Amino acid sequence: MEKFDKLTGIAAPLDLINVDTDMIIPKQFLKTIKRSGLGVNLFDEMRYDDDRNEIPDFVLNKPQYRDAQIIVAGDNFGCGSSREHAPWAIKDFGISCVIAPSFADIFYNNCFKNGILPIALPQEQINVLMKDAQKGSNARMEIDLEAQTITTSDGEVFTFDVDAFKKHCLMNGLDDIGLTMEKAASIDTFEAAAAQSRPWV
Amino acid sequence: MSPKTLYDKIWDAHVAHEAEDGTCLLYIDRHLVHEVTSPQAFEGLRMAGRKVHAPDKTIAVPDHNVPTTLDRANAATMTEDSRIQVEALDKNAKDFGIHYYPVSDVRQGIVHIVGPEQGWTLPGMTVVCGDSHTATHGAFGSLAHGIGTSEVEHVLATQTLIQRKGKNMKVEITGKLAPGVTAKDITLSVIGKTGTAGGTGYVIEYCGEAIRDLSMEGRMTVCNMAIEGGARAGLIAPDEKTFAYVMGRPHAPKGAQWEAAMNWWKTLYSDDDAHWDKVVTIKGEDIAPVVTWGTSPEDVLPITANVPAADSFTGGKVDAAKRSLEYMGLTAGMPLSDIKIDTVFIGSCTNGRIEDLRAAAAILKGKKIKDGMRAMVVPGSGLVRAQAEEEGLADIFIEAGFEWRMAGCSMCLAMNPDQLAPGERCAATSNRNFEGRQGRGGRTHLMSPAMAAAAAVTGHLTDVRDLM
Numbered sequence: 217m218e219k220f221d222k223l224t225g226i227a228a229p230l231d232l233i234n235v236d237t238d239m240i241i242p243k244q245f246l247k248t249i250k251r252s253g254l255g256v257n258l259f260d261e262m263r264y265d266d267d268r269n270e271i272p273d274f275v276l277n278k279p280q281y282r283d284a285q286i287i288v289a290g291d292n293f294g295c296g297s298s299r300e301h302a303p304w305a306i307k308d309f310g311i312s313c314v315i316a317p318s319f320a321d322i323f324y325n326n327c328f329k330n331g332i333l334p335i336a337l338p339q340e341q342i343n344v345l346m347k348d349a350q351k352g353s354n355a356r357m358e359i360d361l362e363a364q365t366i367t368t369s370d371g372e373v374f375t376f377d378v379d380a381f382k383k384h385c386l387m388n389g390l391d392d393i394g395l396t397m398e399k400a401a402s403i404d405t406f407e408a409a410a411a412q413s414r415p416w417v
Numbered sequence: 418m419s420p421k422t423l424y425d426k427i428w429d430a431h432v433a434h435e436a437e438d439g440t441c442l443l444y445i446d447r448h449l450v451h452e453v454t455s456p457q458a459f460e461g462l463r464m465a466g467r468k469v470h471a472p473d474k475t476i477a478v479p480d481h482n483v484p485t486t487l488d489r490a491n492a493a494t495m496t497e498d499s500r501i502q503v504e505a506l507d508k509n510a511k512d513f514g515i516h517y518y519p520v521s522d523v524r525q526g527i528v529h530i531v532g533p534e535q536g537w538t539l540p541g542m543t544v545v546c547g548d549s550h551t552a553t554h555g556a557f558g559s560l561a562h563g564i565g566t567s568e569v570e571h572v573l574a575t576q577t578l579i580q581r582k583g584k585n586m587k588v589e590i591t592g593k594l595a596p597g598v599t600a601k602d603i604t605l606s607v608i609g610k611t612g613t614a615g616g617t618g619y620v621i622e623y624c625g626e627a628i629r630d631l632s633m634e635g636r637m638t639v640c641n642m643a644i645e646g647g648a649r650a651g652l653i654a655p656d657e658k659t660f661a662y663v664m665g666r667p668h669a670p671k672g673a674q675w676e677a678a679m680n681w682w683k684t685l686y687s688d689d690d691a692h693w694d695k696v697v698t699i700k701g702e703d704i705a706p707v708v709t710w711g712t713s714p715e716d717v718l719p720i721t722a723n724v725p726a727a728d729s730f731t732g733g734k735v736d737a738a739k740r741s742l743e744y745m746g747l748t749a750g751m752p753l754s755d756i757k758i759d760t761v762f763i764g765s766c767t768n769g770r771i772e773d774l775r776a777a778a779a780i781l782k783g784k785k786i787k788d789g790m791r792a793m794v795v796p797g798s799g800l801v802r803a804q805a806e807e808e809g810l811a812d813i814f815i816e817a818g819f820e821w822r823m824a825g826c827s828m829c830l831a832m833n834p835d836q837l838a839p840g841e842r843c844a845a846t847s848n849r850n851f852e853g854r855q856g857r858g859g860r861t862h863l864m865s866p867a868m869a870a871a872a873a874v875t876g877h878l879t880d881v882r883d884l885m
């Protein structure tokens with residue numbers, strides 16, 4: 217997995233609450249058996265009209281946000297289905313950080329497995345970041361995972377929380393499965409005990 | 418010993434490893450797999466030269482994009498990309514030696530209906546699936562999480578999930594339900610009250626007299642939508658109804674093992690003085706038959722209400738409601754029961770079980786659907802379908818003018834050809850009314866099977882109590 221430590225980039229403002237996974241990547245794109253290539257269909261139904269022309273009003277279609285690497289959004293981002301295609305599409309588009317007041321659990325988890333940092337902050341701070349993002353491509357936000365800070369284009373600094381283990385994995389690009397397999401002995405011991413206590417499983 | 422909730426008890430029984438920071442490896446008893454969220458996980462295993470750790474605890478069934486038309490045995494009815502996914506699952510099931518119910522098997526159906534039906538889901542288990550509606554299995558008092566594809570791969574390889582413990586939330590539904598009010602009305606009303614993020618970070622336990630009174634089918638409907646309330650899992654303590662449902666199922670324990678299992682299962686309840694981080698109480702009598710008006714499952718109102726005005730909300734919800742009303746083509750103030758319907762969809766893992774079909778058929782018996790209406794019933798599994806035919810329900814649906822389909826997810830998410838056209842308005846028994854969920858531009862109103870049947874008869878959203 218790709219490492220994440222620092223990121224300085226353009227933030228796209230997506231001032232909507234309950235951005236759901238069907239919006240992020242509609243189901244017609246779930247038929248792939250690969251992880252890559254979903255970026256062109258990120259936010260597909262908001263991004264293109266029926267004739268597949270870009271809808272100019274949509275934030276990621278605006279020239280100043282085409283190279284966005286950060287999204288600032290409203291409450292409950294990523295709600296809906298468990299589809300990991302949502303973070304795959306976000307990452308494939310080039311976005312590595314999503315900032316919102318809150319996230320749906322499964323989406324939040326899925327981000328970390330794909331080198332994306334989701335940051336939850338209080339609404340007042342989101343309001344400041346949303347304004348900053350609205351300034352367009354001149355405004356670059358800086359995310360420092362090590363220090364757990366976001367710096368706006370005006371130099372205002374916010375700190376954020378992140379689970380220590382998730383941070384460690386993200387910063388080092390660690391693969392969960394490899395880490396878990398180092399604990400194979402614990403799993404074997406658990407299985408042997410469970411075979412005695414709950415043999416019907 | 419300090420008092421525990423049901424969630425605490427199941428959690429504690431499944432921690433295989435706990436790191437100093439509280440990150441746990443949770444052992445997984447059952448892993449359910451479907452064709453859409455698993456191909457990349459199996460591909461990952463192959464690339465790393467890994468095996469499935471516990472193939473006998475892993476069960477696969479294609480459901481999301483299989484056609485539900487009667488001629489589906491003919492592979493040509495599937496689009497190329499859907500066929501590739503189903504064939505990938507066929508191959509992966511075979512290569513990795515996991516249990517499999519192919520499309521040709523009468524036991525095939527929606528993964529969350531097949532699991533309980535076959536006795537794979539049992540009380541006190543940990544159950545995962547690469548699908549957010551895995552919460553359904555919580556109805557058995559099992560801890561059931563939806564997971565992403567990376568986690569699917571992790572569980573395949575290690576039979577564990579990396580987790581931190583969630584918080585405990587109690588949702589109590591007291592007293593009795595009024596006639597015409599069902600499990601779907603309970604679960605939608607809870608979301609209407611707590612919002613789609615109200616359960617985020619929590620595991621919900623549903624309890625109270627109205628929950629106890631529900632059948633297992635009804636309890637599955639309630640737990641199914643825990644995720645729409647933001648909770649990754651919802652559960653209900655097992656009781657005599659649970660045990661009666663489980664007993665004799667193909668993969669349920671038998672003989673001495675049944676006795677041993679029962680001894681443990683009977684300890685699976687929340688202790689009286691257990692700690693709850695959040696409690697929500699709703700009076701059963703206060704719940705009405707409800708429908709959704711917007712594009713979020715929290716947009717719930719009694720059928721007797723009017724379409725709300727966007728500015729009756731606060732915060733970000735004002736803009737969200739504006740957007741919803743525009744998308745749904747509704748004007749504030751109009752009675753919900755005036756909303757005309759083009760299509761009715763009865764099915765999904767929320768309401769595709771036998772009891773749901775009985776409830777809808779009870780309304781439709783001897784009636785016809787409104788002229789020009791498109792209506793379909795998609796049973797949740799081949800066995801539900803067979804039972805409904807045996808009980809004569811299929812005839813009632815067909816005589817009323819419904820299409821009688823084969824089992825699958827179908828128009829719940831419209832990955833197969835069953836889709837809404839732009840602007841088409843659907844009364845659906847499924848669980849999500851997001852923009853485009855049932856087809857681009859499609860408009861979805863969520864409700865119970867009885868309410869959907871009532872709408873099919875009258876052609877507009879209808880208070881089912883008027884037809885009872």
Ligand code: SF4
Nearest residue numbers: 550765766826829830
């Ligand atoms: S019926 Fe709908 S919600 Fe249930 S598993 Fe299938 S697509 Fe998902």
